[in-house]
Amino acid sequence: MGYALGKTLSPILTIAAILDVISKRNTGNLIHHSDQGLQYCSNDYIKILKDDHIEISMSDKANPYDNAKIESFFRTLKVGEVYMFEYETFNDVADRITYFIEERP
Structure with a gap:
């Protein structure tokens, strides 16, 4: 990835x-x-x-079902990370997203 x-x-x-x-x-x-x-x-x-x-x-235009795995990943990212925190800087975002993708269990 x-x-x-x-x-x-x-x-x-x-x-x-x-x-x-x-x-x-x-x-x-x-x-x-x-x-x-x-x-x-x-x-x-x-x-x-x-x-x-x-x-x-x-995928076909306007058909998220053709790419369901990545749509599911982004939902998990938003619910499990993005909506849980208030970021103050872009570096905060970068640090947390990197942690979410590479390090979290």
Whole structure:
């Protein structure tokens, strides 16, 4: 799993996340599934996936059921972390999200 944190949703953020994945694992036979958000459709993002031989899969428009696992993850993240705390700074958010993803039991 790879992730990146930012204050806006942009292709730069998703590129950072996929480069995180690529740096951590062998991407042979990997399928990248996402919704059809603009950040996932950017030419630069798609080029990175294709250059690393990562198969691209996208859900139908407005159909969260095609990507149920990640939708479930984000619900768990929101309920188990985001809604539980009041963050004062972006660094607080980054620290807590990193803890939630990488360290919590």
